[in-house]
Amino acid sequence: xxNRRQFIQRxxxxxxxxxxxxxxxxxxSPYRIFSPEEAGCLIALCEQIIPADDAPGATEAGVIYYIxxxxxxxxxxxxxxxxxxxxSLQAHCQAAHGQSFEALSPTLRTEVVERMETGSLPPEHWxxxxxxxxxxxxxxxxxxxxxxxxxxxxxxxYASYRMLKLDFPLVVGQNRYSHG
Amino acid sequence: MDKQxxxxxxxxxxxxxxxxxAKVLATAGMQTVLFERGGWPVYDAHINDELISQRMQVxxxxxxxxxxxHPRVYVGPDGSRTTIHAGDGSYNHVAACVGSGTVSYGAxxxxxxxxxxRLKSIYGExxxxxxxxxxxxxxxxxxxxxxxxxxxGVAGNDSLNPFAPPRxxxxxxxxxxxxxxxxxxxxxxxxxxxxxxxxxxxxxxxPYNGRAACIRNRxxxxxxxxxxxxxxxxNTVIPVAMATGRCEVRTGCVVAELLTDDAGRVAGVRYxxxxxxxxxxxxxxxxxxxxxxxxxxxxxxxxxxxHPNGLGNNHDCVGRNLQGHxxxxxxxxxxxxxxxxxxxxxxxxxxxxxxxxxxIVGGGLLANEFYMLPYAFSQSRPWGEARWGKAHKDYQRQNxxxxxxLLGPIQEMPMWDARxxxxxxxxxHWGIPVVALSGSRHPRDFEHCRFLSxxxxxxxxxxxxxxxxxxxxxxxxxxxxxxxxxxxxxxxxRMGNRPETSVTxxxxxxxxxxxxxxxxGSVLVTNGGFNPVLTIMALAYRTAEYIAxxxx
Ligand SMILES: Cc1cc2nc3c(=O)[nH]c(=O)nc-3n(C[C@H](O)[C@H](O)[C@H](O)COP(=O)(O)OP(=O)(O)OC[C@H]3O[C@@H](n4cnc5c(N)ncnc54)[C@H](O)[C@@H]3O)c2cc1C
Numbered sequence: 001x002x003n004r005r006q007f008i009q010r011x012x013x014x015x016x017x018x019x020x021x022x023x024x025x026x027x028x029s030p031y032r033i034f035s036p037e038e039a040g041c042l043i044a045l046c047e048q049i050i051p052a053d054d055a056p057g058a059t060e061a062g063v064i065y066y067i068x069x070x071x072x073x074x075x076x077x078x079x080x081x082x083x084x085x086x087x088s089l090q091a092h093c094q095a096a097h098g099q100s101f102e103a104l105s106p107t108l109r110t111e112v113v114e115r116m117e118t119g120s121l122p123p124e125h126w127x128x129x130x131x132x133x134x135x136x137x138x139x140x141x142x143x144x145x146x147x148x149x150x151x152x153x154x155x156x157x158y159a160s161y162r163m164l165k166l167d168f169p170l171v172v173g174q175n176r177y178s179h180g
Numbered sequence: 181m182d183k184q185x186x187x188x189x190x191x192x193x194x195x196x197x198x199x200x201x202a203k204v205l206a207t208a209g210m211q212t213v214l215f216e217r218g219g220w221p222v223y224d225a226h227i228n229d230e231l232i233s234q235r236m237q238v239x240x241x242x243x244x245x246x247x248x249x250h251p252r253v254y255v256g257p258d259g260s261r262t263t264i265h266a267g268d269g270s271y272n273h274v275a276a277c278v279g280s281g282t283v284s285y286g287a288x289x290x291x292x293x294x295x296x297x298r299l300k301s302i303y304g305e306x307x308x309x310x311x312x313x314x315x316x317x318x319x320x321x322x323x324x325x326x327x328x329x330x331x332x333g334v335a336g337n338d339s340l341n342p343f344a345p346p347r348x349x350x351x352x353x354x355x356x357x358x359x360x361x362x363x364x365x366x367x368x369x370x371x372x373x374x375x376x377x378x379x380x381x382x383x384x385x386x387p388y389n390g391r392a393a394c395i396r397n398r399x400x401x402x403x404x405x406x407x408x409x410x411x412x413x414x415n416t417v418i419p420v421a422m423a424t425g426r427c428e429v430r431t432g433c434v435v436a437e438l439l440t441d442d443a444g445r446v447a448g449v450r451y452x453x454x455x456x457x458x459x460x461x462x463x464x465x466x467x468x469x470x471x472x473x474x475x476x477x478x479x480x481x482x483x484x485x486x487h488p489n490g491l492g493n494n495h496d497c498v499g500r501n502l503q504g505h506x507x508x509x510x511x512x513x514x515x516x517x518x519x520x521x522x523x524x525x526x527x528x529x530x531x532x533x534x535x536x537x538x539x540i541v542g543g544g545l546l547a548n549e550f551y552m553l554p555y556a557f558s559q560s561r562p563w564g565e566a567r568w569g570k571a572h573k574d575y576q577r578q579n580x581x582x583x584x585x586l587l588g589p590i591q592e593m594p595m596w597d598a599r600x601x602x603x604x605x606x607x608x609h610w611g612i613p614v615v616a617l618s619g620s621r622h623p624r625d626f627e628h629c630r631f632l633s634x635x636x637x638x639x640x641x642x643x644x645x646x647x648x649x650x651x652x653x654x655x656x657x658x659x660x661x662x663x664x665x666x667x668x669x670x671x672x673x674r675m676g677n678r679p680e681t682s683v684t685x686x687x688x689x690x691x692x693x694x695x696x697x698x699x700x701g702s703v704l705v706t707n708g709g710f711n712p713v714l715t716i717m718a719l720a721y722r723t724a725e726y727i728a729x730x731x732x
Binding site for chain 2: 048049050051053055070074110113117135139142143144146147148149151152160161163164166169
């Protein structure tokens, strides 16, 4: 058995080892690939893509958890596209408005996303990924997280199925696959 | 390398054609080994997960293949080579498990029409295409269509379809009832002088063969059936083959190469067992049924002194004429709920446009479509609609039950350069060279799609759709480039009477190899204006019966 002190020491050793080669993880994060700051930005962007009204939006449906889990597990190649895209968006918002994306007013956030889509943002902060490519990726994953099945982390409490008046879980019959 | 006990027959691939072939050989008394690279399908492994369903494959392919272990290469129009996995649209795969596509298919059970076997005679040469007649006619295949319908199980009723080819025996099960959009669109078609009828389906409309009747699940196409009421080879012919005691199904086994002897006959196969160990299995006769892409790959990977370019490939025909189906038609938004989600979605079809259309070679059926789940629906918009934001969400909410669609697989013009080769560099998990896909579709295909989609749009307008748009395959983001293939892949080892232009003879025996047969979509000369699976099954019945007669 480890005592508390040993435990902290060992986990410190482990985590510092773990940090080697890791791009950024300044503080503890409930996410697998995003820092809390990155997540804050991405949550605000996803909420622009599917905003809450009388039905939940992307935030309440847990879209961030879908993106975090599936990028980590299925699309590790897109990790850097996320890190870079978020950094570019934040750099633009800081330069143009002196604030991070999530701190902007809702109308300003919508305007920024509109300009990402039309490619009319100043190009200087987007060297590694274009705003259109980044937005297209986030839209695709947000739709998957919001409208796909909850087992991958999004669509919490079947938010989108409720909105579309789909019964859930689907009533099915007896599973009779008994081979092999 | 371990060597297994010699058997009479090997079948490679436990999908549509391979499952049927194994059943015929085993029941005829032949000791048979059926190889399948995937495993037995398990309903619980995928439940109703849209994102891994065999139609969407966003995160994974519920019924295989493994994305990491089975890469392919896509060759772009500029010659660039990209390594791709099965989730990529250009990968062009069906599935990889016992039953393959027949576990998760939409289960439309079409017989090709008499004309479909004689396209060149009826329509003449098409410049730039290898369009040809089949070496057999509809009449040659008719008894085997019947056998497939009765043994695998089809619900249908041709009496309402004046274009249906002649049959001696009715379908074994009554046709399914229309769902709401099917009933409504059928009425509209009838008023327009067209001839709607219920789609024949490889599903149980009544209990059949010891399994339950269909419960009209909305998640059908792309999924396995939760009550096992969808008939694939995995729950019909393959269990029958196993029950004879003469068919061993070897799952998780990847066949790497066909082995030949000094006389140029096929002697057996080299394969990797589930532990990754190389093994050999010898047999008197080998039947390859790995699907049009994988069968071509296996032949091309089987080089020897007498077959330096791959088995059956002395005339450079293997892998060519790869075809599939452009799915074309139209969508229409209604101002009332036209969908009731009574599965599987597709229930009604017309064959008025399959043949004898002015200026068109062949044609295709039109049918109402399989349902889309919410994510697929979020990706389905007329060009120019909002891609995000409140407008996108409102569209989703307002129209989920209001989208009527009429689509169909249209006859394609086969292309010599649309082909499967094996990649010189990229290898799969077992070190076997992988499929490389190259070439493009015939320009006439797009003309044909414009024709059929205009007919579909006309019907939706007559039905009162408030907004319609067409799917012609040549509007953004779809592209002209890339070969056709996909889930309806066919043609890569076409049958014919001349070894210079075909790979197998009229019995689906490889011209150059007396004891090697092909029993999957590869042998189709042309792919019809119909989904191909019943034709693949019927041909496999015919081929295997011939083998049993001559090799038992
Ligand atoms: C979602 C979906 C819907 C469909 N809907 C319809 C429909 O409504 N109507 C219709 O007619 N068709 C439909 N199809 C198409 C139909 O499933 C295919 O046409 C049919 O399965 C093709 O049969 P095949 O014998 O050529 O190949 P397959 O059925 O694909 O069988 C090939 C098998 O061989 C195995 N294999 C390949 N290479 C090797 C190797 N080297 N070693 C070991 N095993 C190997 C594969 O894993 C696979 O299991 C649908 C398909 C899908 C995926």
